[in-house]
Amino acid sequence: MKKNYSLMLCSFFIFFSALMSGQEDKKVNAKIQSKIMEGQINLKAAVTNNTAIYKELNYLLISIKKGSDGNLSNNQQSGKFSVNPNETKVLSEINVNLEKKDALKAFLYIKDEETKPLVAKDSLEINNDSFKKKVGKIEDDVVFELRGLTIDETKSKVGKDFYDLFYLQYSQLPDKSNSAVTISELPGRGTNGQINIEMDDKVVYSFMTNPNEDYLKEQLVSSLKYIKEFNAKKNLIKNEFIY
Secondary structure, X not given: OHHHHHHHHHHHHHHHHHHHHHHHHOOEEEEEEEEEEOOEEEEEEEEEEOOOOOEEEEEEEEEEEEXXXXXXXXXXXXXXXXXXXXXXXXXXXXXXXXXXXXXXXXXEEEEEOOOOOEEEEEEEEEOHXXXXXXXXXXXXXXXXXXXXXXXXXXXXXXXXXXXXXXXXXXXXXXXXXXXXXXXXXXEOOOOOEEEEEEEOOEXXXXXXXXXXXXXXXXXXXXHHXXXXXXXXXXXXXXXXXXX
């Protein structure tokens, strides 16, 4: 009888643990809401907090489109947000021109603002077979890592010119980083601004803007050099933990 009681008690705890684990997975839900209109798709990033706790989180919404001509384009929105207990909130939305033969992939990631782990994610695919190997595989166990993806957050014509130079060169490299590369621009004194090359939320290289084409090409070479060094250090650290 005592043995049967212990067995029942053990079974109860196993069942209870499994139940709690299932609830844990559903504490925060991420959802990409989509609505297709004529020649366009509207994507909304939504999150639901199923807990009784106020939460501060980060989100990243990315869309990648392949046109019928084979060209790739991407759009990205990110930021911090808070969500009340048992609240559903729409965080942002993206409108993408989408013809019948175009392909689209969209990804939504939610991570904890304080501890940084991924807490929820969702994805959406349209005409996925058209991508083939054009867009790198999303690694399920790595947060925000997209092979070969570049994100344009420049604001001026000079910034856009540099981004176009960078994209053309970087997209042709055989060995691209698993991390997305963000080209951002900050205002500076007078007419000058600052271009930042960011990976994994770190600025790996920055320079002051200058419309001179030769100058931008020099900065492109330096940017690719520092990206290569950043990836080498990242891989070295990663390999140190492989036994």
